[in-house]
Amino acid sequence: MTTASFESRRIGTPLRDNYDVIVIGGGISGAQISRHAAGRGLRTVMFEARDYSSGTSSTTSKMIHGGLRYLEQYDFGVVQEAVKERRYLGIAAPHLVAPRSFMLTAFDWSEPKAPVLGAGVALYETMAWQRNQGQSKENHSPRFRWIPKNQLLKAVPWLDPEGLRGAWRHDDTLNLHAERLLLAIVKAFAADGGTAINHAKVTRILRNEELGRVTGVQVTDQTNGATKEVYAPVVINAAGPWVAQALGDLAEVTKLKVRQSKGVHLLTGDLGSQDGVFVRGKNGKHVIVNPWNGRTLIGPTDTIISGDADDAKAEESDIDLLLETIDSVRAQPLDRKEIISTLVGVRPLVDDGSETYTSSRRFDISDHASVGIDGLVSVSGGKWTTARVMGFKVVEHVIEHQAAFLPPLREFDSRQLPLSTSFGAYESVAASFESALRSYPELDLDEETRVHLARLYGTEHDKVLELVAKHPHLGRRLDAACPDIAAQVVYAVTEEAAVDLADVLDRRIVLGTLGYVNPAAVRRTAEVMAQVSGWSKKLVDAQIQAYLNKQDAIQDVLKPYR
Known part of the structure; x- marks a missing residue:
């Protein structure tokens, strides 16, 4: 079958028949894995069934963040890793990220109390002590500080003054255009010799049962139904919420367990504040209120779902929960006419048995050699901020376990490496x-x-x-x-x-x-x-x-x- 239809929308080098690594999925996980594989000198192709960032990667709170709330869950490793990665993304693409101040509010009735919140923020910022090193000066963030009630109400006029004590202000990073940032990573992958093709669905993972290992994939062009077999000794499944679906008839063999959590945001007009607000409502639920591009994002929910992630949609119960949460801390209920739209994403969480809200945002590498399918690796969990280090670790795992099937490698360190579209040596x-x-x-x-x-x-x-x-x-x-x-x-x-x-x-x-x-x-x-x-x-x-x-x-x- 001709590859002409695939070639018409290729980013990177021409599609060939044989690679060292095939990556399934063109979200942030697949893009970062592919980038690191190509950076290490592996001939790599990435197939995305729909379009880059068309799934979970574009339906976020528009933040590159360390995950302050994970301290409450004692998930120190995730936070430590995330604050480092936040800085690296600022160095890689300063034109696509920007500082964003967040107000961590404290009411008389809220838990934990203001002093405990302050201790958490102090620990968080201690972990991020290098946050401004190597950053463009506009992306420098100040130290955290306490904002008293009167000053807070001037900055965030919609907050309910009754019982309000103030807020701890700390800085995280705004993901200005997540879709463009992910595409810049795809282009960096292509610049290192990679091949990326969208609207190309992997419909079957090929394997040699006698040898007990994968041999490649069959991929179908979603625009015209054309199919092609592409061969490689390593296949990395990074399909996000569709990670089990991507395994096809191998899903039962691998026994991969991933839980799906639906995250819904409300997109509203400008609510009148320049700073983000992180607040726990009287119902015990957290929301982030994040000004972005003349709009405001309120969310997300975090609801366990089953079935096909493609069927996930915002429902009245999701909207009611967000409104109940935000209204409980507002001086006046949110004007419903301010709601412009909703965003819906499905997060693939590691199945650790906990509720989805407290489920860790760590990632898991499942090497299916343990069930007789050598060369096949699935990745689940993770988040936008830590996707770079996840990509690094996944590729290093593959190199360690598949060295006999891979060519000589080169060194590659992307931690402070600008993306291929980033501006050159400008001070700011x-x-x-x-x-x-x-x-x-x-x-x-x-x-x-x-x-x-x-x-x-x-x-x-x-x-x-x-x-x-x-x-x-x-x-x-x-x-x-x-x-x-x-x-x-x-x-x-x-x-x-x-x-x-x-x-x-x-x-x-x-x-x-x-x-x-x-x-x-x-x-x-x-x-x-x-x-x-x-x-x-x-x-x-x-x-x-x-x-x-x-x-x-x-x-x-x-x-x-x-």
């Missing part, structure tokens, strides 16, 4: 953006749009500007309220493997991440895609309708609140 993010403003000065683009492009694309923003230079009409905005321009749509299709409308709107540009997209902007985006994808009018209409249907399904659950 502002300096890199100032330089970007001088690119293609003849173009009729406002400063907001230019900085927007520099932040999203890093050093590749010039390629987007080049499209505008060649075709000035591509400089027009897709929607007046967002600085995304038509050239980004062309770039998404021609350079970033976007296949359908959701790939572009939700995961290559910003517009679709901000909530409901105006149908006129959806059509404009589809029509630009059609010009470079060769879509017929019928296909354009079908793509538009599919995207609008997806939006309407999200909005339907919100109707009782409006």
